[in-house]
Amino acid sequence: MASPIPIHAQLSPRRRGPASGPRLETRFDRRLARILVYATHVFYDKGYAAASMRDLSRASGVSLSGLYYYFESKEELLYLIQKHTFTTIVDRLRRRLEEVADPVERIRLFILNHLEYFLANQKAMKVLSHEDDVLKNGFGAEIAAIKREYYQICMELLDHYKQARGLEFSSRTAVLSLFGMMNWIYTWYNPRVDADAVELAREMGDIFLRGIGAGSAKAPQKKKPATSN
Amino acid sequence: MASPIPIHAQLSPRRRGPASGPRLETRFDRRLARILVYATHVFYDKGYAAASMRDLSRASGVSLSGLYYYFESKEELLYLIQKHTFTTIVDRLRRRLEEVADPVERIRLFILNHLEYFLANQKAMKVLSHEDDVLKNGFGAEIAAIKREYYQICMELLDHYKQARGLEFSSRTAVLSLFGMMNWIYTWYNPRVDADAVELAREMGDIFLRGIGAGSAKAPQKKKPATSN
DNA sequence: CCATTGTTCGAACGTTCGTTCAAATAATAG
DNA sequence: CTATTATTTGAACGAACGTTCGAACAATGG
Numbered sequence: 001m002a003s004p005i006p007i008h009a010q011l012s013p014r015r016r017g018p019a020s021g022p023r024l025e026t027r028f029d030r031r032l033a034r035i036l037v038y039a040t041h042v043f044y045d046k047g048y049a050a051a052s053m054r055d056l057s058r059a060s061g062v063s064l065s066g067l068y069y070y071f072e073s074k075e076e077l078l079y080l081i082q083k084h085t086f087t088t089i090v091d092r093l094r095r096r097l098e099e100v101a102d103p104v105e106r107i108r109l110f111i112l113n114h115l116e117y118f119l120a121n122q123k124a125m126k127v128l129s130h131e132d133d134v135l136k137n138g139f140g141a142e143i144a145a146i147k148r149e150y151y152q153i154c155m156e157l158l159d160h161y162k163q164a165r166g167l168e169f170s171s172r173t174a175v176l177s178l179f180g181m182m183n184w185i186y187t188w189y190n191p192r193v194d195a196d197a198v199e200l201a202r203e204m205g206d207i208f209l210r211g212i213g214a215g216s217a218k219a220p221q222k223k224k225p226a227t228s229n
Numbered sequence: 230m231a232s233p234i235p236i237h238a239q240l241s242p243r244r245r246g247p248a249s250g251p252r253l254e255t256r257f258d259r260r261l262a263r264i265l266v267y268a269t270h271v272f273y274d275k276g277y278a279a280a281s282m283r284d285l286s287r288a289s290g291v292s293l294s295g296l297y298y299y300f301e302s303k304e305e306l307l308y309l310i311q312k313h314t315f316t317t318i319v320d321r322l323r324r325r326l327e328e329v330a331d332p333v334e335r336i337r338l339f340i341l342n343h344l345e346y347f348l349a350n351q352k353a354m355k356v357l358s359h360e361d362d363v364l365k366n367g368f369g370a371e372i373a374a375i376k377r378e379y380y381q382i383c384m385e386l387l388d389h390y391k392q393a394r395g396l397e398f399s400s401r402t403a404v405l406s407l408f409g410m411m412n413w414i415y416t417w418y419n420p421r422v423d424a425d426a427v428e429l430a431r432e433m434g435d436i437f438l439r440g441i442g443a444g445s446a447k448a449p450q451k452k453k454p455a456t457s458n
Numbered sequence: 459c460c461a462t463t464g465t466t467c468g469a470a471c472g473t474t475c476g477t478t479c480a481a482a483t484a485a486t487a488g
Numbered sequence: 489c490t491a492t493t494a495t496t497t498g499a500a501c502g503a504a505c506g507t508t509c510g511a512a513c514a515a516t517g518g
């Protein structure tokens with residue numbers, strides 16, 4: 001229980017991760033990935049804290065001690081899930097944003113990308129959203145950094161939009177409201193009742209873009225001269 | 230019909246709750262209420278599953294076994310917190326809604342009531358929002374019923390507004406988006422940085438009402454329509 | 459004073475937790 | 489084949505968990 005925080009060094013028998021090796025994806029990696037899928041299901045169902053390694057052992061068919069051949073602790077397990085999920089969604093977003101220039105369309109793309117991935121990987125996204133601040137120290141810092149990056153992208157999209165339209169509103173409240181709308185989905189979404197990602201992205205995009213689209217509200221309120229944010 | 234749901238009968242030494250008695254608020258009730266406050270803090274910090282009765286014992290200064298004089302299980306503890314929090318917010322809302330008739334103002338009042346209570350009781354509201362589906366059977370059913378009631382009120386407010394303005398949009402998506410905006414707050418709100426409840430309610434009210442205010446957005450938009458304001 | 463009732467507590471119960479480890483098995487190379 | 493490495497496991501560890509229980513303490517009324 002006392003490590004100098006190299007995350008997961010070569011403490012395990014042999015090479016870990018897709019480093020230098022004969023194959024790009026080793027048997028080890030494939031097996032680990034499979035376990036991570038089961039772990040995602042278990043954490044989704046019971047929550048990280050209430051889920052036990054024995055639950056995962058039962059679900060995955062791997063013996064309790066056998067699991068520890070693939071990772072060093074339950075906490076690293078959560079970290080691996082969150083890291084993979086979050087980096088995937090950010091990478092996808094970056095790639096798709098390269099092909100769109102219009103500020104409005106870029107925001108709509110952000111929403112669409114988020115919801116598409118959210119609904120296609122609902123369990124992983126709940127584990128990411130719900131177990132937000134359970135990781136500590138190194139693990140927690142790394143996930144927090146990705147989160148900040150993702151938030152920053154959205155903030156920039158919004159600021160460009162504001163600038164292009166000469167609007168004034170609190171970007172922080174707007175961005176966080178948007179995240180709230182989108183991330184809350186895991187508490188209510190039912191594929192039998194609710195629309196798919198494209199339709200949902202359109203609806204939420206409408207609400208959000210229209211919501212921030214015009215000037216300040218009808219009633220005379222505080223005057224905010226120039227400084228935004 | 231499952232069970233008559235007596236929740237917690239008179240299994241405890243003597244009378245429980247503010248039933249018939251010499252005083253309206255017994256010493257027992259006051260002491261229990263104090264423990265519930267500590268429990269709220271503990272659940273807020275560590276999450277329900279990860280928080281232990283020993284944590285609560287330490288925080289409250291009551292011995293581990295002494296706690297069980299006031300409730301029968303950890304689960305009932307969470308139930309008591311959630312029940313009190315939820316019924317209070319609904320009761321307050323009902324009372325305030327009686328004094329407002331205008332459909333728009335009623336929606337704004339709903340948002341304000343929610344945010345005021347949310348920020349004034351942030352820890353309890355996180356425990357309510359975050360530990361959403363951990364209560365089982367009788368306890369879970371009772372909280373779920375209040376939740377449905379609260380949701381229903383919001384839905385009716387929105388439907389009246391739709392009818393009054395002749396609008397068309399998915400009430401379900403709209404209501405759940407609004408809840409998402411509001412409930413997500415517990416993940417980011419910082420009283421040193423963010424505005425107070427009144428201001429926040431105005432901002433979110435603007436986004437939401439404007440967002441649903443115009444006609445349905447079926448037409449693909451390239452340019453912003455020339456609506457003034 | 460005693461008797462009664464309401465309240466608190468230390469100590470322990472049985473269970474489950476995350477994790478370890480030496481030994482056993484499967485796969486691979488020489 | 490044998491030797492080496494990669495993978496899997498049963499059994500067990502100490503710690504922590506929620507909960508129980510009988511004794512002790514405090515308050516009150518006779």
